Amino acid sequence: MEALKVLTKVLMFLKNDALKTINVHPACGKFTASDFTWVLTVPADWKDFPKGFMIEAAIQAGLVTEDTKGKLMLVLEPEAALTWCLKLPSDGFFTQNYSRDSQDPSPGPTDAGTSCNDPPGSQVAVHFEKEPEETKVLLETQNRDGKRYLVVDCGDIYINIAVYEVLEGGTLKKLQEAPINFLGGRTVDRKFKQFLEEIFSDGVWKEYEENFSSEVQKMMYDFIRLKQVDEDVQISCPFSLGMWAQRKKKIETFFVSVEGASWDEGVIRISREKLRSFFDESLQGITKSLREELQKDLNIGSIVLVGGFAESQILRQHITDQFGPQYKVLCPLRPQEAVLKGAVELGRNPKLVSSQKKGPACLNWFS
Structure with missing residues (x-):
């Protein structure tokens, strides 16, 4: 099937499901697609992604029309995830130590780390020997203007690495992006x-x-x-x-x-x-890509892991072992949901991301 047709059908299903769920509650009144701003997350390698393709799919799916395209936002996944991470309290992150000395942590199920769609205990918040207060201290200062974050979007197919700076007022600006890594x-x-x-x-x-x-x-x-x-x-x-x-x-x-x-x-x-051993090839490739970016001396303070692959304790511990002594390694308890929730935040406040794209094809891209 043509990619446009597939994406259109997916968006149409999600739109209809969302409206059906919302309209179940009589007190809310009846809503149609035109009552909402629709936020679509897109791959981080935006320069290679056809913006018009996403817009056309959204129109055909009935999210917007030619006259209401201003109600469609296209959001980069790492920017969405980092936006959400910057809002989290200290207990919204996994806490980890910086060495392999404790090879046998005692994982256990936790409500905070379990998605509503997952069976109990399917996700685990891992607590190591180091006191979580250290993580709290790291996070209490992370919203200061001028701080820089290296965001590692760990997906099923690719690993995307990008550097962001927090500008005045909390706005994010992308400074650097590494070549895409297909070792997800x-x-x-x-x-x-x-x-x-x-x-x-x-x-x-x-x-x-x-x-x-x-x-x-x-x-x-x-x-x-x-x-x-x-x-x-x-x-x-x-x-x-x-x-x-x-x-x-x-x-x-x-x-x-x-x-x-x-x-x-x-x-x-x-x-x-x-x-x-199943992780070896992927972890070696991720480590290599991260070292190449960190050697560029961009004054990065923290490495933020997001995306579904970041659910893996093996991946998180490996990154912490390799880079924890020099950088703060942070991962939200629900790293895959960070993209979704961050997209909602950007829909509510588009100015949280500094506009770097201009022109009519970009719609009202964070402007």
Whole structure:
């Protein structure tokens, strides 16, 4: 399908769902799309992104019309996320130490770190030995004019790194942007899938993928949850995979020569060390990109991690280990939601971002 048609259908669904939810409450009255300012978040590499494409999709989806395009805002994801982070109190961030000395933190579920759409305990706020008061001190001073932040937007596909400065009144201005890095969360997913292929050898996994694609998708979805932690994990083996494998040999024998995994009555157990190995390529690439930006001497005070991949404790701890001694490493408890909530803030107050784009194609871009 054409990309424009796909995006239009997605926006139309979200618009209709939002209006349906709002109009459920009779006391609110009846609302239509024209009653709202619509804020669309867009990739950080804006220079390569067709603005007209987003505008046309929004019009076709019924968010705005040709006459009401002024009610459409296009917001860069890192700017939205940083806007939200600057509003958070000290207990709105993960607290972490600056070394690998405490290799065995004691994670536990917390209401503050759990999305309303996630099962209890699926996200974890990790508390290390260092007192959280230090984080509080760091955050109490972060809203001063002139402070600079390196924002690391950790997505499924890409890692985008940009430097922002807080101007007078709290307005954000982008100073620098690194080349886009395609080593996001799916790099880890790919390593996990390669490991499954190593376990279920002799072509078993490839045949299973071809014949049970929906079950493979379910396994990958389950793994997205598992890669948020830094500990031994286990994932249920679909019944069909077990049956498919046993056409070749007993399923236990597939695990005999594989390091880092074991079989336990329908469950695949993966060691902490093996789980961490799935992250190696991605973390090395992110570290390299960050060092290149930090060597430019832009007087950066803090590194802010946002995006869905930043849910990973392994990623957060690695960045803290590598850069914590020199920089403040901050990550909100809900790093993926930061983009959404920051977009709402910018919709309410567009002047929070310094306009760097001019011309009619940009609509009223923060002007």
